[in-house]
Amino acid sequence: MQYWSNVLTILRKKVGAEVIVTAVPGFVRLQCLFDLLFMTYVLSIIRTGSIASRSENLDRVLQDKAVGRGVNFLAHSMGGLDCKQIVVEAYT
Helix, strand or coil, X not given: CCXXXXXXXXXXXXXXXXXXXXXXXXXXXXXXXXXXXXXXXXXXXXXXXXXXXXXXXXXXXXXXXXXXXXXXXXXXXXXXXXXXXHHXXXXX
């Protein structure tokens, strides 16, 4: 189920906005640590990249899909941090 379904419907049908939906990419990084207490190796799978890497990917998507147009961000949680990073980089 699309989390933003009602918002998307309002923006598209009532406001007439073009909406580009993106998601946090599923970068996978393996991390192997040695646990001294239990003398075992612990393998962790980390599924998100850094804010910088995700914002770079988002910026590339927007450069491709929103060429020459203004963009309004509507984000939640980690997506808000990614959008903020794009704005900060654009104005620094």
